[in-house]
Amino acid sequence: MVSTAAALGVAVEPDPSLASLDIGRWRGRAPEDVAADLPVWFADPDACPHGGESIRAFVARIGAAVDDGDQVIVASPVAQALLCADADRYFAVEVRPASVFDCR
Numbered sequence: 545m546v547s548t549a550a551a552l553g554v555a556v557e558p559d560p561s562l563a564s565l566d567i568g569r570w571r572g573r574a575p576e577d578v579a580a581d582l583p584v585w586f587a588d589p590d591a592c593p594h595g596g597e598s599i600r601a602f603v604a605r606i607g608a609a610v611d612d613g614d615q616v617i618v619a620s621p622v623a624q625a626l627l628c629a630d631a632d633r634y635f636a637v638e639v640r641p642a643s644v645f646d647c648r
Contacts, residue, residue, distance in 0.1 A: 559609065561605065561608075561609035562606065562609050562610070562622055563622075564619050564621045564622055565596070565597055565599070565602045565621045565625075566596035566597040566602075567594045567596045567597075568592065568594035568595035568596030568597075569594050569595050569596075570594040570596070571596075578593075578594070581593035581594065585599075586635055589603075589631035589632055589634060598631075599631050599634045599635075600631040602621075602625055602631075602634075603625045603628060603630070603631040603634055604631075605625075606622055606625035606626055607625070607626070610626060620639045620641070623637075623639040623643070623645065624637040624639055626645075627639070627645060
C-alpha cells in the first residue's frame with residue numbers, strides 16, 4: 545500500500561485495520577503447497593484451513609474500518625473486500641493493479 549501511494553505521489557500513514565487477509569500458516573507458501581485446502585477455502589467464506597482469518601471475518605473487518613467518504617489506497621485483497629456485495633461473493637470480484645474505484 546505504501547509503495548502504491550508513493551507511486552501516486554500521496555503520503556499515507558498505514559492503518560492496521562486495513563491490513564490484508566491473514567492467511568496464517570500459508571504465508572510465504574506457493575499455491576501448489578496448499579492445494580488440498582484451497583477448494584474448501586474458495587467454497588466456504590467461514591473456512592480458515594490456514595489457521596488465519598476467514599473471508600467472512602476479513603470482509604467484516606474491512607467494512608467496519610472504512611466509513612463512507614473516506615479515501616483509502618488499498619491492496620487488491622482489501623479492495624475485493626470493499627467491493628464485494630458480501631463474503632459469499634468475495635472471490636467473484638476482480639481488481640486489477642492500479643485500479644481506482646469510487647465506492648460512494
